[in-house]
Amino acid sequence: MKHLAVKLGFCAIPSDAQKIIRADIYSIDLPTSYFVFCSYYDFRKSSITTQILYEMAARGIAVVLGVKQLPKDYEFICQAFFPSDFNLIRY
Known part of the structure; x- marks a missing residue:
């Protein structure tokens, strides 16, 4: 997820990305956020x-979530990245 944050332009290097990635979605103030980076999210929880x-x-705000499994209901609006995809990233 750190490499994806760099690729999307939210930070310059992966070590800076750790500062914007939250472990829990509830530690993010969603109504005032300009972007969302969460390392683990469960779609069935809430x-x-x-x-x-x-x-x-839908409003164009970047929402990046780490999930174990992506529900079929959301596949049409998501772009999935896998750890092997980040070997292709060049800085």
Whole structure:
């Protein structure tokens, strides 16, 4: 996720990215956020939070979530990255 934050232009180097990535979605103030980086999110845990994230992404706000499994309901609006994809990133 750190390399993805660099690729998207939110930070210059991966060590800076650790400062903007949160471990829990509830440690982020969603109504005032300009972007969301969360290392783990469970879509089944809270449908209200999922709806808020969906609306943020629809408005063009970057929403980057680490998930174990992406529900089929959200596959059409998501772009999945896997750890092997980051070998192709050049700085």
